[in-house]
Amino acid sequence: MIRIKARAPTARGAVLPMVWGAVAVGYRFGCPLAHQQGLGARLLTSAVFVAVGTGLIAHARRAPLRELRQARRVARAAQSVVLRPLPPRLDGLNLAAAQLSAERGACVGGDLYEAIATDHGVRVVMGDVRGHGLAALGTVAAVLGSFREAAHDEPDLTGVLRRLDRALARHLRERARAEHPAHGAPDPDHPVAEEFVTVLLLEIDRAGEVRALNCGHPWPYRLSGTRVEPLTGAEPLPPLGPFPLPAELEDRACGHLLPGEFLVLFTDGVEDARDGQGRFFPLPKALRDAVREHPVSARTVLGTLFTALLHHTAGTPADDTALLVLRNDRNPARCTAAGARDGAVCGSAARGRPAPDDAQPTTRR
16 A cells, blocks of 8 residues: 655744744734725735735645645556556567546556566456546556466466456455455455456467457457458456356467557447447547558557547546557568467468357356
């Protein structure tokens, strides 16, 4: 927990009010004009006391404003550690990500993302915590902290997802115990018991093969030239939190991300954003507009999308929003060599091989 300690009043801070008070008292009792009844004398007396009062008010406001600026600096530093900026390049992938909190003054809300280069490939997480703003920050920190460790330790995505599920359950138990120490377990009617997190896990190996696990999160879009298509149409698993993970869990093969292609990950605050007339944000159209001009980078696509989103919502989205754009900038020859070595197809032939639809159980009833 981050605590911001208020400064103790300094001698300098106490001197100024005393000076202003001395000026007012000295004028009232020591200046002959203060005892005259003429209009000019009264106006001068009023001006003196207005100036003294204004000075005291300005001094009284200065300390809280200083403390507020300090609190904002500490909050920005803490939030940047929780949701740290992504590098522009990661193992041959061009990355760009940003998020916008619906809570005014907050830099981080209930959305989370991270991308890490591991021995198993580049692993990416995108998630959305129930709720928004600073209240969801603790859950974001718990999930991201677990992912940053599990992404390196676990040989497959199923192990990563189970680690995230255990970390979330532990965080919710500790939170419930802290809020209600008398209860040994979360009360079913307590709001903590209703918490959930949607999670999308992606793994992109050196050959460009994409594997995924999805728990209640929107599927990303794949951009190939000017073509925009969902990564897969499979039904996701339930979100983490309310339901246990299936005993049999397998990640899904989603084809290959070819050199020059994009993946755009987002939270539901993007698609659910409405304009003044209640119309949803047209994300596929905005994506086509973003890649209409060539060449484009991950950063330009991200900037175009956020500009369109803020224009659609008149600058005031109702929910937290996050976008992560990655582009495969690897050398096609190197990709082909890696694919041949690993027995995978990497190149134009990969598009002709559809991703299997039965690679993982997609529903749990």
